[in-house]
Each structure stands twice: as C-alpha cells, then as structure tokens.
Amino acid sequence: MSKLLEIALGLVTGIGGFLEAGSLATSAQAGAEFGYQLIWAIALGAICIAFLVEMGGRLAAVSHHPLPDAMRERFGIRFFLVPLVAVALVSFLVLASEIGGVCLALQFTTGVAFRWWALPVSAALWLFLWKGTFGLVEQGASLLGLVTLSFVVGALKLHPALHQVGAALLPSLPTHDPAKYWFMAVSILGASVSPYLFYFYSAGAVEDDWDEGYLGINRVVAGLGMTFGGAVAVAVLVCAALVLHPRGIQVDRYEQVPFLLTEPLGRWGFRLFAASLAVACFGAALEIALLLAYLVAQGFGWRWGENLRPRHAARFALVYTAALLLAGLVIVTGLDPLKLTIFSMALTALSLPVTVMPLLVLMNDPDYLGDRTNGWLSNAAVLCVSVVAAVVALVTIPLQIFGS
Amino acid sequence: MPITVVTVTVCLLFAGCRPSATGTAERARAERHSWESTLGLLEQEAARGAVPAEFARQLRQAAEEERRKAQARREGGSEP
Numbered sequence: 001m002s003k004l005l006e007i008a009l010g011l012v013t014g015i016g017g018f019l020e021a022g023s024l025a026t027s028a029q030a031g032a033e034f035g036y037q038l039i040w041a042i043a044l045g046a047i048c049i050a051f052l053v054e055m056g057g058r059l060a061a062v063s064h065h066p067l068p069d070a071m072r073e074r075f076g077i078r079f080f081l082v083p084l085v086a087v088a089l090v091s092f093l094v095l096a097s098e099i100g101g102v103c104l105a106l107q108f109t110t111g112v113a114f115r116w117w118a119l120p121v122s123a124a125l126w127l128f129l130w131k132g133t134f135g136l137v138e139q140g141a142s143l144l145g146l147v148t149l150s151f152v153v154g155a156l157k158l159h160p161a162l163h164q165v166g167a168a169l170l171p172s173l174p175t176h177d178p179a180k181y182w183f184m185a186v187s188i189l190g191a192s193v194s195p196y197l198f199y200f201y202s203a204g205a206v207e208d209d210w211d212e213g214y215l216g217i218n219r220v221v222a223g224l225g226m227t228f229g230g231a232v233a234v235a236v237l238v239c240a241a242l243v244l245h246p247r248g249i250q251v252d253r254y255e256q257v258p259f260l261l262t263e264p265l266g267r268w269g270f271r272l273f274a275a276s277l278a279v280a281c282f283g284a285a286l287e288i289a290l291l292l293a294y295l296v297a298q299g300f301g302w303r304w305g306e307n308l309r310p311r312h313a314a315r316f317a318l319v320y321t322a323a324l325l326l327a328g329l330v331i332v333t334g335l336d337p338l339k340l341t342i343f344s345m346a347l348t349a350l351s352l353p354v355t356v357m358p359l360l361v362l363m364n365d366p367d368y369l370g371d372r373t374n375g376w377l378s379n380a381a382v383l384c385v386s387v388v389a390a391v392v393a394l395v396t397i398p399l400q401i402f403g404s
Numbered sequence: 405m406p407i408t409v410v411t412v413t414v415c416l417l418f419a420g421c422r423p424s425a426t427g428t429a430e431r432a433r434a435e436r437h438s439w440e441s442t443l444g445l446l447e448q449e450a451a452r453g454a455v456p457a458e459f460a461r462q463l464r465q466a467a468e469e470e471r472r473k474a475q476a477r478r479e480g481g482s483e484p
Binding site: 107108109110111243247248249250252253255256258259262263266267269270 | 434435437438439441442444445449452453454455456458459461462463466470
C-alpha cells in the first residue's frame with residue numbers, strides 16, 4: 001500500500017475516531033455553560049494526545065513490543081498491575097458510556113427507552129469483534145465516523161466570530177462558577193487524553209507489523225489526525241456556544257444536545273446528530289472493548305490478535321466478551337449516561353499520571369527505543385498536562401460531587 | 405495517627421464543599437431557566453419541523469423529570 005494511502009487512512013481514523021461520547025458531552029456542556037472560553041482545553045488535550053499517540057506508535061514500530069507487554073517486562077508484574085487496573089477501570093467506565101451513547105441515539109429515533117437497547121447493542125458490538133478483523137474495526141468504524149464532520153458543517157453555518165474562537169485558544173480565567181469551569185476543563189482533558197486512544201493505537205501498530213519505515217507516517221498521522229479530530233470537538237463546542245449559551249441552556253441531559261445540529265441544519269440536523277452519536281460511540285466502544293482485551297492478554301502474555309480466529313485466542317476473546325456484557329449491564333440499570341460520561345472523563349484525567357508515566361519511562365529507555373527515545377519537548381508537554389490535569393481533577397471532583 | 409489525620413482532612417474537605425444557601429438557590433434558578441429555555445427552543449424547532457414528534461415527546465418528559473427532581477431537592481431542604 002502506498003505511503004500516501006496509509007497516511008490518508010490514518011487521517012480518516014484520526015478524524016472519524018476522535019469524537020465519542022466523552023468529547024461530545026464535555027464539549028457540548030462546556031460550550032453551553034462557558035461559550036468559547038474552554039476551547040483551549042480541547043486544543044491542549046489534542047496536542048497532548050498527539051504526542052502520546054506518536055509515542056505509542058514509535059514504541060511499537062521500533063521495539064515491536066505492545067505497550068502492556070513492554071511495561072510488564074520493564075517494571076515487573078507487581079508494578080504493571082497498577083496501570084493495568086487504572087487503565088482497565090477507566091476504560092470500562094468509558095465503554096459503558098459509549099454503549100449508553102449508542103442506546104440514547106436509538107432511543108431518540110425509536111422512542112424505546114435506552115436501557116432496553118443496552119444488551120442488543122452489546123451483542124452487536126460483540127458480533128462485530130467476533131467476526132471482524134482489525135482493519136474492519138479500525139478503518140470501517142472510522143470511515144463511518146466521518147459523519148461527525150456534520151458538526152463542522154453546522155458550526156460553519158452558524159457563522160462563528162473566528163477571531164473570538166482563535167482568542168479562546170489561549171487559556172483564560174472563568175467569569176463565573178470557577179469550580180464548574182475547572183471541572184469542565186479536566187473533563188475535556190480526560191476525554192481528549194483517554195488512555196484507550198494511545199494504547200489501542202500502539203496495539204494496532206503491532207497488529208499491522210509496523211517497523212521503523214513507518215515512523216514518518218506515524219508522526220504525520222498522530223500530528224494531523226489528532227489536530228483534525230480536535231477540530232471536530234471544537235466544532236461541537238462552537239455549536240453549543242452559539243445555540244445553547246445565548247439562551248442560558250445548560251446541558252443536563254443528552255436530550256438537549258440534538259439542538260446543536262437542528263438549529264443550523266433543520267430536520268437533517270436531527271438525523272445527522274443521531275447518526276453521529278450512534279456511529280461515533282459504536283466505533284469507540286469497539287476500540288475500547290478491543291483495548292481491554294489487548295491490555296489483559298498482552299500484559300499476561302496470552303495469545304492475542306483481532307485477526308486471529310477467536311478459538312485461536314480464546315482468552316483474548318473472553319476478555320472483550322465479558323467487558324461488553326458487564327458494560328451493557330451497567331446501562332441496563334438505567335444509570336444516567338451523561339453523568340456517567342462526565343465523571344468517567346474526570347476520573348480519566350485523575351488517573352493520567354498512573355497511565356502515562358510508565359509510557360514516558362519506556363519512551364526514554366534506549367533498551368527499547370535505541371536512538372529513537374523522546375526529546376525534552378514531548379516529555380515536558382505530556383508530563384505537565386498529565387500532572388496538572390490530575391491535580392485539578394483531585395480538587396474539582398469532590399467540589400462537583402458535594403457542591404451540587 | 406496518620407489515619408486520624410486523613411479522616412479529619414477528608415471530613416474538612418467534604419464540609420468545605422457543602423454548597424452555600426445562596427449558591428444553591430442561584431443554581432436552582434439557573435436550572436429552571438435552562439429547562440424553560442430548552443422547552444422554548446423545542447417549540448420553535450418543532451414548529452418548523454426540525455425535530456420529530458417522538459423526540460419532542462421524550463424531551464418534554466425529560467424536562468418534567470428534571471423539574472420533579474429539582475422540586476424534590478427543594479422539599480428535601482437543600483434549597484431555601
């Protein structure tokens with residue numbers, strides 16, 4: 001396959017795969033509550049995830065080690081259990097949120113309550129993974145995910161003041177409700193810097209047999225893919241800032257979010273919103289279920305691979321089967337999917353040091369990377385964002401739980 | 405000793421996070437206004453055929469549920 005085609009496919013994956021329940025919900029809430037003011041958080045998250053995705057791809061291409069396998073080998077099984085549990089826990093909550101997102105899209109279009117869709121959706125996801133290949137999961141879901149570009153069309157049709165959007169790329173202090181402002185900022189960072197994104201990307205690079213010849217493609221795909229993906233999240237925030245914020249509408253339920261597209265696109269806007277929510281969450285749920293299987297199987301040295309038949313990697317298949325079933329059951333309980341999503345994102349931000357630090361140590365180890373170890377810029381950027389996000393999350397999560 | 409320190413710190417943190425009466429009232433007002441505006445926008449969008457009738461029904465039901473929850477919170481004494 002030509003390198004240009006590989007880059008194009010990578011960019012499609014970045015754009016189509018960026019938006020999911022977390023980034024949609026946090027961007028919509030932030031735009032509705034604070035106008036353009038929190039665009040900087042999306043930009044910061046996109047830069048940070050671009051660095052992390054590039055690192056995950058580089059580790060796989062140079063060392064041919066999947067990330068969990070390298071972590072267990074480098075730090076030992078006892079230490080490895082800490083990031084394993086942290087990533088597995090937050091990814092499981094995010095998986096439940098994504099299933100909730102698909103179910104809500106189905107509820108909006110059929111009128112059947114979302115909890116009734118939870119197990120059928122889990123079963124459809126399971127069937128996709130059981131029968132599908134890695135390419136189908138990665139590229140099929142991302143191609144369909146291009147429907148989320150309708151938010152960009154919607155934002156452009158609303159004619160945002162571009163100088164104000166540009167100015168919001170620089171962080172500013174909140175004009176009201178500082179606790180909520182910072183909580184929203186860390187939730188956005190948690191949604192953007194989800195560990196599942198770079199763990200999944202790294203596992204995919206090994207699955208696709210990357211070598212050092214892919215380092216250039218990896219850099220372009222990580223940099224541009226995440227930038228364009230971040231732009232879709234910014235478009236969601238812009239729509240919310242122009243449709244909901246002037247009317248004083250806060251996003252307390254997912255039912256309020258379709259207005260972001262009905263206002264600029266009319267009846268088609270509603271259809272495109274339902275399709276975007278369903279497809280984006282379905283694609284993300286596939287990747288997260290697969291990531292959980294990669295994480296456990298690679299970490300414990302089991303046979304793994306989405307391109308293998310399930311009977312040849314039985315324990316790998318068992319992990320995603322169990323994860324999908326349990327996450328579906330969480331939604332069956334009727335837990336509010338929006339609240340689950342927002343708190344999953346804040347918890348993700350809280351867990352960032354635990355999930356990111358081991359990767360940073362590996363990326364500076366010449367035994368794994370040879371002369372391709374990290375530069376100071378990527379180390380500093382990722383370290384700062386992770387620590388600051390975790391500290392702010394630690395302060396704002398209790399404020400949100402007990403303050404309102 | 406360290407357990408006592410942690411317990412006291414956590415209790416103080418939680419106590420410090422308790423909402424003030426003014427803050428709670430303001431939030432309740434903003435929430436009410438938000439749902440009134442949501443229903444206003446719904447009527448506007450429904451009138452021009454931008455949202456299906458089934459979805460409009462769901463949103464009205466969601467607004468009613470949120471109104472009832474807010475009322476229950478007020479009656480529970482957390483709001484003045």
